[in-house]
Amino acid sequence: MDDLTKEFLAESQEGLDRMERCLTELESRPEDAGALVGEIFRAVHTIKGTTGFLGFERLEKLAHAGEHLLGSLREGKLAVTSELISGLLRLMDGLRAILKLIEDTGGEGTRAGDDDSELIAELTKLNGADPAKVEEEAPRHELSVVGEAHMEAAVAKHAAAPSATSSAGSNDKTLRIDVDVLNRMMNLVGELVLTRNQMLQSGMEAANFPELARRLDSVTADLRETVMQARMQPVGNLFGKFPRMVRDLARTCGRDVRIEFSGQETGLDKSLLEAIKDPLTHAVRNAVDHGIEAPADRVLAGKPAEGLLRLRAFHESGSVVIEVADDGAGISMEKVLKKAMERGLVSEEQAQSMSEREALQLIFLPGFSTAAAVTTVSGRGVGMDVVRANVEKVGGSVELESKVGVGTTLKLRVPLTLAIxxxxxxxxxxxxxxxxxxxxxxxxxxxxxxxxxxxxxxxxxxxxxxxxxxxxxxxxxxxxxxxxxxxxxxxxxxxxxxxxxxxxxxxxxxxxxxxxxxxxxxxxxxxxxxxxxxxxxxxxxxxxxxxxxxxxxxxxxGVKPVEERVDETETGEVKAHAENEMQFLIFEDRARERTAVPLNVVERIESVPLAQVEYAGGRALLQYRGELLPLTDEGNVLAELETEGPGNDVLATVLICGGVGTASKTRMGMVVRRVLDVSAGAVLDKDDAMGGMELAIVKEKLTTIHRDFDARSAAWQEVA
Missing domain, CATH: 2.40.50.180 (CheA-289, Domain 4)
Structure with a gap:
């Protein structure tokens, strides 16, 4: 297969992925038909236009029929209906199956006497035309037996799971990288070669060797960050595959489900994105089949007939957390224990001594299922054990929370990257x-x-x-x-x-x-x-x-998870304060004043010899892990320490800040007198009488909150 065909296949798969997302959005938001139909039309039109000079006649004919239908929809001649969306989804599956066939065999290899006439007739009928005329005009192609076997396998695969593997093949092995990132990588490699040459010529005994070593460390760190940036892909690329799957599963299971996303822009390593695809697919399928009730049952329980499934991604403590949350019936501990005892997974004595959290962990055992009957969707006891095993294989973890009548939340926690x-x-x-x-x-x-x-x-x-x-x-x-x-x-x-x-x-x-x-x-x-x-x-x-x-x-x-128990009489008060509570690192600042910073922005606490603090333009700086770290010293701690005598014997306490709570990627260092504690505190509402100062109550003491990291980082970047 030549490079041009490979590029065509990768771009066509990306176009069909966009088409799939737009079709599911179009069904839920027909009022936005203009932009969505335009995007779908462009995807099909691009495939049709490119196949003309590549010689894929069958693909061109099917794309032409779809383009004709979409043209009528774009011109307002047709209304958006569920039947129309289903027909366009079948068109997408047909195009994808032919692309897969081209990738596997190098040709369209269709079956003798059948060049997608049934699907083309369906599309023509949806467009209001006479399918018989289209059938008469359609040319016949001789098709190979090998192609027939591949096509039947592809169709069977899409029939069994129409959206679980929506973009298999070459698209999973390719990665689009911004040209600016490639240019930066090339520049850094050039710097690396230059530094290596200087070190080889200078020798370890040279006076400038420590400086060259620091330069090598800095360039290596920058190169690593750039390579990681190149490998990062938004989680939205994975989320986009689920609306179609949820739509089809909901219809199969007799559910009415709406899916919502947040945090699609969260970046994750490409290899990890591929590794969690199957676990996330299992989790979504379980949420639709097991979690969300039938519309009639939801109405009887006082819920809307339409169930809600949320997929959320966010950074937390150096990891990426992906949540799959539904507002379904939740998981009954009694039902779980009963099924576990029936299947011989636990004894009756073990079941009686289990806490609710321990009982929920039984769901991850191989062979466990709460389904009443085996269906095409679930019930065979294969699923959640695969989810945990696959996530742990890449250094991640799985957490499950559920409340009867409220819903279930599954958290997949994975590292940002596997390499470093x-x-x-x-x-x-x-x-x-x-x-x-x-x-x-x-x-x-x-x-x-x-x-x-x-x-x-x-x-x-x-x-x-x-x-x-x-x-x-x-x-x-x-x-x-x-x-x-x-x-x-x-x-x-x-x-x-x-x-x-x-x-x-x-x-x-x-x-x-x-x-x-x-x-x-x-x-x-x-x-x-x-x-x-x-x-x-x-x-x-x-x-x-x-x-x-x-x-x-x-x-x-033998360490067991700790379950937080809250008195029912205090539940309302706890909920009222939950949004205002957060974890703080408490330290002494100017005039021995208690000051707090959100714990999630503190990367490390370093004891730095005073001799390592340097000055440029009146600013205190620190060379930290290959980068130049600006230091803030609002309490004039450095001046006090210098009176004790400069040198490596006098240590300054520096908070290295630059965690998930800051928007800027630039780290900062805060010089403090001493760290006092780490504790939770309640943030108070801002009062104009206090000049907009942000305060918190931490261990019953008034504490000033220090937050202006982004403004300081921006000011430092402008000066630098």
Whole structure:
């Protein structure tokens, strides 16, 4: 197959994807027919026009029939009806099947005496013309037996699942990249080559070698970010495949379902986008079939006859979360436990001791299904176990929340990329391990003098009281059977507070090393059987480190998810304040004033030697991980520290800000006197009498909120 045909196939598949989205929107919003019909017409017209010189006569004839029908619709001669939309969807399936056939065989390979005359006749009838005349004028083509087999297989595939695989083949293997991104990548490669040549000529003993090393680090970081940017695709590309599927499934199941999207612009690595396609498809199918009730049942329950399915994507703590939420009947814990006992998945004693959250996890067991009968859509017990297995395979996790009569929400949490992830390197028993920073909540150092009083015991379990909350402790060395380090006995221990799949616990380690951006490598079969590691990496010092699976470690140690219990009498008050509450990092600022920043904008807390703070144009700057970091110092902390004596012995506390709460991509550093706490607080309404100052109540104390990161970043960029 020549390059021109490959490009034609990729562009045609993209056009049909747009056509599918526009057709489902057209059925729900016929008042916007003008723009939507124009987009659909262009997709079909482009296919027809290109096939003329490529010689695909069958594809051209079918596209011509569709173009004629769409022309009448565009001119207002036809009204938008469900029958018309169904006919146009069948046209799209027919075009897609022929494109797939061309990709597989290099030709149209149609069946003898049948060149889509039935579909063309249907389209002609929808257009108000006489199908018999079209049949008389239609030329016949000799068709191959091989083509017949491929075409029948393609038609059967689309009949079984008309929209689950709407854009298979070459379109999944191609990636459109902005020319500006390619130009930037080329420039950075040029800088990389130049820096390499300078380092080779200078040698390690040269005076400018440290400067060249910093330059190499900066260029490498920029190149990595640019490559990741090139691989990022909007989640909307995946969401666009579901309106058609929901439409067809709703009709099959006798449902009336409306689908809504938010966060389509959220970026995700292309390979991960492909990896979660099947899990997300399973989740959507379950929501339509199991979650949303029949219209009559919804009306009896006081709900609108039309069910609502929401797909939402957003960034959270360095990961992408995709939510599939329905307003259906929810999942009954009693029904789940009954089915689980019938299938022998749990015993009656186990069922009686299970919490609601634990009972919901049974849905992910292989062979589990609550369907009353096996249908073409569901009931065979294959689905949710596949969802969890496929998501965990790419380093993600699945969370399920449900309330009877209200609905069910399934959250798929996946990393931004598989190749390179930020991690904290820890040591235990003389060996190094990597903890993904997406699961790291905070770090706590417990000195030896406090260890005896800080660690409490509940039965055989050890817990640590962190801000009036009991935290289960997991000793990594004991869990892995490693020899304990003598340093632990004399210097206390470090506690890495981790959270995954609703489990929050403290992992006790001997020592902390510098955080690194690690390259994830797959595990061998022997290490995979251990079940505690998700991958391996080679650290900057050349040593090997295993990447800990946070959720598997919690399960192996017996840590259970914590269920938040709220008194029913306080439910209304909790709901009233929920929107105003958020997590804050509290620190001392100017004049020892308590100040807070939203926790989601703080990437790290660094103790920086005062000698590393540099000045340019009266501004304090810090070279941080290959980039120039502007520092804000509203409390004049740097001036106070300089009186203690410059040098590496005096440390400044810097908050590295630039998380999901800021729109700017530029990081900032905030110099503070000292960090006080991490706690939830209630944001107060702004009062003009306070000059527009934003305040919060944190632990019953008035606290100023610091938020103007984007304005400061923009000002810094203008000056730079």
């Amino acid at each position: 992830v930020p991690a904290l390197v820890v040591r235990s028993g003389g060996q190094s391990f990597a903890l993904p920073q997406t699961a790291l909540v905070e770090l706590v150092y417990v000195p030896r003098r406090e260890a005896e009083t800080a660690v409490e015991k509940i039965g055989a379990a050890e817990v640590y009281r962190l801000r009036e909350r009991l935290l289960p402790m997991v000793w990594l060395g004991r869990l892995l059977g490693l020899e304990m380090n003598a340093r632990e006995e004399s210097h206390g221990f470090y506690l890495a507070v981790l959270e995954a799949e609703g489990c929050r616990y403290g992992l006790v380690v001997d020592d902390l090393l510098a955080p690194e951006e690690i390259v994830v490598k797959p595990l061998s079969a022997v290490l995979r059987e251990i079940g505690l590691f998700s991958g391996a990496t080679v650290l900057g010092n050349g040593t090997l480190a295993l990447i800990l699976d946070i959720a598997a470690t919690a399960a192996r140690a």
